[in-house]
Amino acid sequence: MRIERLKKNYDVTGRWLFFPLHPETPDAGQALEDLFAGRGYDLDSMHKQMKERMEAEGLDYERRSHTYNSRLAQELAKWGDSQPGFESIHDELYRAYFVHGKNLADVNVLQDVAASVGLPRSDARDVLDERLFKEAVDDDWAKARRYGVTGVPTFACDGQGAVGAQPYEALEGLIKQAGAEARGGAS
Secondary structure: OHHHHHHHHEOOOOOOOOOOOOOOOOOOOEEHHHHOOOOOOOHHHHHHHHHHHHHHOOOOOOOOOEEOOOHHHHHHHHHHHHOOOOOOHHHHHHHHHHHOOOOOOOHHHHHHHHHHOOOOHHHHHHHHHOOOOHHHHHHHHHHHHHHOOOOOOEEEEOOEEEEOOOOHHHHHHHHHHOOOOEOOOOO
């Protein structure tokens, strides 16, 4: 993946900033047909394009019928980030949603994701039931609004940004402009 390649080639670190893409989506989800109704989108074509993009990145991507509210998933991921060694929760949340079509607003699904990376199910349940990372995600959403984030993914570095699935060279240019140092032999 491009981000992992950047981390390997440059002295940079990444940090997730959560963004409310469709916060109005009900917890039960919304059919993609309804989400895109009347907007002139061809769902088959959209799926094909996304599958090709994801495959180019080495990521699995399957057809979904629904979109789900991701707020609780973001809170779970924020908790995962606070637990040393559990950053892989992001990959598992991706797989749950984009490969298996799971509802990321379902606490049981989220507990399964947490357990799949080695986090205790009961702790995950407490984090979600007590909304222990609600404020942290609220802060991220506020920061995303201040930064002018309008879509995902958005890459930001030193006040500059790039929206959408950008080629490696565009992201490399962004970090070079910010003064990132290449690791031995990287360019």
